[in-house]
Structures are given as C-alpha cells and as structure tokens.
Amino acid sequence: AQKITQTQPGMFVQEKEAVTLDCTYDTSDPSYGLFWYKQPSSGEMIFLIYQGSYDQQNATEGRYSLNFQKARKSANLVISASQLGDSAMYFCAMREGRDSGTALIFGKGTTLSVSS
Amino acid sequence: DSGVTQTPKHLITATGQRVTLRCSPRSGDLSVYWYQQSLDQGLQFLIQYYNGEERAKGNILERFSAQQFPDLHSELNLSSLELGDSALYFCASSTGGGLITDTQYFGPGTRLTVL
Numbered sequence: 001a002q003k004i005t006q007t008q009p010g011m012f013v014q015e016k017e018a019v020t021l022d023c024t025y026d027t028s029d030p031s032y033g034l035f036w037y038k039q040p041s042s043g044e045m046i047f048l049i050y051q052g053s054y055d056q057q058n059a060t061e062g063r064y065s066l067n068f069q070k071a072r073k074s075a076n077l078v079i080s081a082s083q084l085g086d087s088a089m090y091f092c093a094m095r096e097g098r099d100s101g102t103a104l105i106f107g108k109g110t111t112l113s114v115s116s
Numbered sequence: 117d118s119g120v121t122q123t124p125k126h127l128i129t130a131t132g133q134r135v136t137l138r139c140s141p142r143s144g145d146l147s148v149y150w151y152q153q154s155l156d157q158g159l160q161f162l163i164q165y166y167n168g169e170e171r172a173k174g175n176i177l178e179r180f181s182a183q184q185f186p187d188l189h190s191e192l193n194l195s196s197l198e199l200g201d202s203a204l205y206f207c208a209s210s211t212g213g214g215l216i217t218d219t220q221y222f223g224p225g226t227r228l229t230v231l
Contacts (some may be wrong), residue, residue, distance in 0.1 A: 033216045043204060045222035046118070052216055091159065095216070103149055103161035103174055104208075104220060 003027065004092050004107035012113050013082050020067070021077040021110045033095045034075040035104065036066070040088040048090075051075055051094030082114045119143065120209050120223035128229045135194040137226045139207030141188055147171070147212030148190040149220060150182055154203040166192055166212045197230045204228075 005024045020068040025034065036048040051059045051066045059066040067076040079086055089111050093104040119142035129135055141148050150162040152175075161174035165184035176182075179197075184190040194201060204227050208220040 031216055033218075035219065037222070042226070044118075044224045045206060045208075047221060048217055050217060093159075095218075097216075103164055103172055104149055104151075105161075106158075106159040108158050 003105045004094055006092055006110050008110045010111045014112055015084060015116050016081050018078060018080045023075045023107060025073050025075060025094050027096050029096040031097060035093045036077045037091045037093060038088045043092055045074050084114050084116060087112060087114045099111035118136045118221040120207060120221055122207050122225060122226050124225035126227050129197060130231055131197055131199060133197050137192040137205055139223055141209030142221055145209035145211055147210045148184055149208040150192050151206040152203045153206060199230050202228055202230045
C-alpha cells in the first residue's frame with residue numbers, strides 16, 4: 001500500500017492566487033513527521049515545511065502553510081499568493097518513528113504550473 | 117544553497133562500468149542519506165550512515181555500496197552499471213540527533229547517464 005499519496009499529477013494556478021496541493025499518508029506509528037519539498041526544473045530538492053504528528057498547530061513558513069488533519073491523515077500544502085517561481089514539482093514525504101534513523105518516504109509528486 | 121555538496125554534477129558512462137559519487141554533508145550534520153530518483157521508481161531511499169556507521173538500508177542493489185568517512189563525507193559506489201541505473205542520485209544530510217523534527221537537507225544531485 002502507498003504510504004504517501006499525492007493524487008494531483010498536475011495543478012495550474014494564476015499568479016497571486018492560492019493553491020492547495022494534496023497529500024494523504026498511511027501509518028500506524030503514533031509518532032511521525034511530514035515534510036514538503038520543492039523540486040524546480042533545475043533538479044535540486046528544497047525543504048519547505050515540516051509538521052510533527054504531535055504538533056497542535058498547523059505549521060507555517062512564510063507563504064507556505066500546512067493544513068494538517070490528523071484524523072483524515074492528510075497534510076495538504078497551501079501556497080498563498082503564488083509566484084512564477086513557484087512553478088516546480090512538489091513532494092510530500094513522511095518519516096515514521098521516534099528514531100531519526102528512518103528514511104523519508106516520498107509521494108510521486110505534484111507538478112505546479114503558475115501562469116501570469 | 118542547502119550546504120550539502122555533491123560531485124560530480126553530471127556523469128556519463130557505459131554499461132558495465134563503475135562510478136563513485138561523492139557527498140559532503142552540512143557542517144555539523146552526522147547523518148548522510150542516499151536517494152535515487154528515476155522516472156519509473158520515483159524517489160527511493162538507498163542507504164543511511166550516521167557518524168561513520170551504516171544506520172539503515174533501503175532499496176539498494178548489491179552492486180551498489182556506500183561508506184561514510186571519518187570527516188563525515190560519504191561516497192556511493194555503483195558498479196556493473198546497467199542502463200536502468202540512469203537516474204538522479206541525491207545525498208541528504210541531517211543532524212541525526214534522534215528528534216522527530218530532524219530535517220533532511222538535500223544536495224544538488226548527481227545525474228548519472230549510463231549508455
């Protein structure tokens with residue numbers, strides 16, 4: 001079974017609009033972390049935002065926020081006021097367990113295209 | 117710039133050959149992770165080292181091996197290369213301090229093309 005599911009292969013948005021990228025996860029571990037990364041066409045992976053399973057508040061980092069719904073096992077990324085530079089592939093990832101020795105499990109990604 | 121460096125940026129080689137990819141983690145990070153990104157498999161975890169010791173193993177082929185040196189840089193060795201090994205190989209590093217918040221920062225990747 002897929003541990004991380006990103007159901008939107010592609011999303012299109014206009015500049016200055018907000019966009020939500022979906023991510024659902026599957027784990028039986030009560031302790032886990034959820035991460036979002038951005039991969040522009042140049043290829044590098046850029047860390048955007050983190051949400052811990054015990055965090056009471058939704059994470060925010062500048063224009064990025066995470067809509068964390070634990071009961072639904074979803075961790076959607078919200079980008080406010082989209083910019084052309086936001087065009088990229090976005091990956092949701094999870095790390096399970098208290099031991100940080102476990103690796104990240106990635107979803108298949110969502111391609112975001114921002115137009116002017 | 118994540119602070120993680122990888123060399124080389126691009127590598128073109130032939131089937132059957134052996135290559136070495138190199139990674140230097142961010143200053144202060146003790147953990148190094150290797151990932152492979154291909155079109156068909158997506159991003160797959162290969163192996164993790166923590167302070168010189170192998171910590172976790174993922175979908176790493178027997179033809180692949182890695183190590184982490186005392187100065188904490190790491191090398192991924194790929195041998196008997198096949199066409200299907202063509203991919204983007206990422207190194208990531210983290211403090212590895214055991215906290216759930218331990219964030220992995222990725223290097224720019226090495227794009228391997230096997231002809």
